[in-house]
Amino acid sequence: MGIFCSGGKEKDRCVKYERKSKETEIEIPVLNIDGSGKSKISTSIGFLDHMLTLFAYHGFFDLEIEAKGDTHVDNHHLNEDIGIALGEAFKKALGDCKGIVRTASAEVPMDMASAKVLIDLSNRAAFKYIDPLLPTYDASKEQEGYTVHYAKDLLESFAKKLCMNLHIEIKGEGDMHHHLEATFKALGIALDKATARDARRTNEVPSSKGIL
Secondary structure: OOOOOOOOOOOOOEEEEEEEOOOEEEEEEEEEOOOOOOEEEEOOOHHHHHHHHHHHHHHOOEEEEEEEEOOOOOOHHHHHHHHHHHHHHHHHHHOOOOOEOOEEEEEEEEOOEEEEEEEEOOOOOEEEEEOOOHHHOOOOOOEOOEOHHHHHHHHHHHHHHHOOEEEEEEEEOOOHHHHHHHHHHHHHHHHHHHHOEOHHHOOOOOOOOOOO
């Protein structure tokens, strides 16, 4: 059973999105920023499905994704294009960004690792990613069919297409699963806070300049 936008009201920040190229086909039948955390994710990469489910659940986003691509080559194209699709879908759903909080952060532990995520929906793209696994990680040896480099590709393209400042810092011990699970949970929590409506600025763009 699919996920649907509630009510269909003009104020609902709920959109559909589709992206097709020679390398990938990505459909987002539903992205509802003001959802309840329901998701239906099918990317053909089991580990990524798990991470995006965590992102939606902890961000209270209703999210449905159907994606496939040239994974017989590698998983890079699909991860990068899913990030692009998510960024463009969120940007479409947010519209002119009037009334949103705009900046937020979250920090989540996962056993002996932790991830801190900082977000500014500034209409300026910037991406910073610090993970102690990156300098020594052997990208040729996938764990659970995935690598930290694929996650970095997705998160960077997400930040660029949403035109947000996204800073991620991972600390502590643990393997890729611990590092990325903490990251995607923290990303959902921080983005939920940043996209939340601020009753004090209902019809105001959240910038002293009057424009983002």
